[in-house]
Structures are given as structure tokens and as C-alpha cells.
Amino acid sequence: MSIHEQLRAAEQHLSQIDPVIGAVIARHGPCTLAARRREPFQVLCASIISQQISSRAADAIQARVAAAFGAKGRIVDARLAGADLDALRACGLSRSKAKWLQHLGAAHSAGALDFTRLRRMDDEAAIEVLDALPGIGRWTAEMFLIFALHRLDIFAMDDVGLRRGVSLLYGKGRALSDRRTLQIVRPWAPYRSVASWYLWRVADPFTETWA
Missing domain, CATH: 1.10.1670.40 (Endonuclease Iii, domain 2)
Incomplete structure (x- = not known):
């Protein structure tokens, strides 16, 4: 199916x-949950940005980060990894979120994040792996499972x-x-x-x- x-x-x-x-x-x-293809890295970035703030605020901040450190509306991992912390904070990010995005960009650009492996895991195993990354707790991992891996439960x-x-x-x-x-x-x-x-x-x- x-x-x-x-x-x-x-x-x-x-x-x-x-x-x-x-x-x-x-x-x-x-439901349009699967109406568009979402790149796993972009979903993780959005999830970190969205933590503990309203959806509207998250949308605005994500757009600013993508404009400053992306291309064609997509956040670029290598640009995040090399981003100046103050420049990230100027997008509306807290210091912690800025550091977490830097780390995520570095990990992804270096190939340390294996999304194919995550797809083969059950929900709890994938959450455990993601939870080990700085700034990615259970909520962030759950958003990833829903929007990047289309886990339905x-x-x-x-x-x-x-x-x-x-x-x-x-x-x-x-x-x-x-x-x-x-x-x-x-x-x-x-x-x-x-x-x-x-x-x-x-x-x-x-x-x-x-x-």
C-alpha cells in the first residue's frame, strides 16, 4: 500500500x-502529510528551530536561516557548519539553537548522519539514535519520524x-x-x-x- x-x-x-x-x-x-518530499536534513533543521516556539515564529526564523545560509530555499549543511554564531543568532535563534545547527551542519556535511540506516530502524530505535545528537531530544526526533520518514503512529x-x-x-x-x-x-x-x-x-x- x-x-x-x-x-x-x-x-x-x-x-x-x-x-x-x-x-x-x-x-x-x-491529509497532505506526504504531499511533498521533505529532505531529512531540512526536517531536522526545522525541528531544532521549532523547539519551544510558535509555528509562525518558527516559519519566520527558518526562512531567515535559509536565506542567509542556504540556496534555493534550502539550508545548506556546509554553510551552517561554517556559519558565524552571531550571524545565526541574528536570524532569531537562541545561542543554544545556533550551536546545535552548526553541529548538525558539520555532522551532515561530513557524512556522519546515515539517514538510510535510520529508515530501517523501528520508531524507538531511531529516536534513540537521534536523541544522542546535540539539541535533538525526543520531540525533535518524533517530528523527524513523522515528516521525513512518514511514520504514521x-x-x-x-x-x-x-x-x-x-x-x-x-x-x-x-x-x-x-x-x-x-x-x-x-x-x-x-x-x-x-x-x-x-x-x-x-x-x-x-x-x-x-x-
């Missing part, structure tokens, strides 16, 4: 088991947008506990990544980073 066929199956499954998320699917239409508990989406849909805007959130999302398996895509539409319909 192709990824597009899997997405249609996911939409049907989610609509059948959860009328609330089903209504969101009906409102926003087909990931729900990032630490994602602010996802938690906000769940609270809006199931708690009338009131923040829900981890336990209650897990109770809501567990039935979405094996398509929790697809449900997450729709939750991002609820939390911030104008986001470009995770479109």
Missing part, C-alpha cells in the same frame, strides 16, 4: 472511531500545538492532563501521526512548518 493509500485508510479509520476528530477531517479535507506528548489541539477539541480549551490526553489519543493507533496533522490544523491553521 502506498503512503497516499495509507493516509486515506487512516482518515477513514479515525473518522469511524472518533466523531470529534472525524469532524475535523471532514472540515480540513485529505507517532504522537508527541511534549508538542505544545498538539496538546492545545486536544484541549480545544476535548476540553473546551482547558488544558488536559497527560493521563486524559493519552486516553483520548490511544484509540487513534496505528494512525496517531495523521491525527496529529489534523490537530495542528486546529491549533494553528496558518502554520507552514508542519503543513
Whole structure:
């Protein structure tokens, strides 16, 4: 089954088991998670940039980094590796994020990141490998698995947008506990990544980073 066929199956499954998320699917239409090819390195850069900030802020900062250290809208690994720290910070990055991007650019340009190997790993094994890189924790690894590897059963508990989406849909805007959130999302398996895509539409319909 192709990824597009899997997405249609996911939409049907989610609509059948959860009328609330089903209504969101009906409102926003087909999931475009696999509509465009995302380069793994670009996804990791976007994930680091997006940590702990809004989607709109992340979109703006990523665009500035790509303009200053990229080509044709893509961030270039070697240019990141050799970037001046202050020049990176001028794009809106914290000092920590600037250093992490430098390290990521150096690792990728040197061939130390094996994305083919990561594709062969199961979710938890891939997360463990990515988590060992500076600045890449579990949330960043989960974003990579969803958007670069198209893993369809990931729900990032630490994602602010996802938690906000769940609270809006199931708690009338009131923040829900981890336990209650897990109770809501567990039935979405094996398509929790697809449900997450729709939750991002609820939390911030104008986001470009995770479109």
C-alpha cells in the first residue's frame, strides 16, 4: 500500500472511531502529510528551530536561516557548519539553537548522519539514535519520524500545538492532563501521526512548518 493509500485508510479509520476528530477531517479535507518530499536534513533543521516556539515564529526564523545560509530555499549543511554564531543568532535563534545547527551542519556535511540506516530502524530505535545528537531530544526526533520518514503512529506528548489541539477539541480549551490526553489519543493507533496533522490544523491553521 502506498503512503497516499495509507493516509486515506487512516482518515477513514479515525473518522469511524472518533466523531470529534472525524469532524475535523471532514472540515480540513485529505491529509497532505506526504504531499511533498521533505529532505531529512531540512526536517531536522526545522525541528531544532521549532523547539519551544510558535509555528509562525518558527516559519519566520527558518526562512531567515535559509536565506542567509542556504540556496534555493534550502539550508545548506556546509554553510551552517561554517556559519558565524552571531550571524545565526541574528536570524532569531537562541545561542543554544545556533550551536546545535552548526553541529548538525558539520555532522551532515561530513557524512556522519546515515539517514538510510535510520529508515530501517523501528520508531524507538531511531529516536534513540537521534536523541544522542546535540539539541535533538525526543520531540525533535518524533517530528523527524513523522515528516521525513512518514511514520504514521507517532504522537508527541511534549508538542505544545498538539496538546492545545486536544484541549480545544476535548476540553473546551482547558488544558488536559497527560493521563486524559493519552486516553483520548490511544484509540487513534496505528494512525496517531495523521491525527496529529489534523490537530495542528486546529491549533494553528496558518502554520507552514508542519503543513
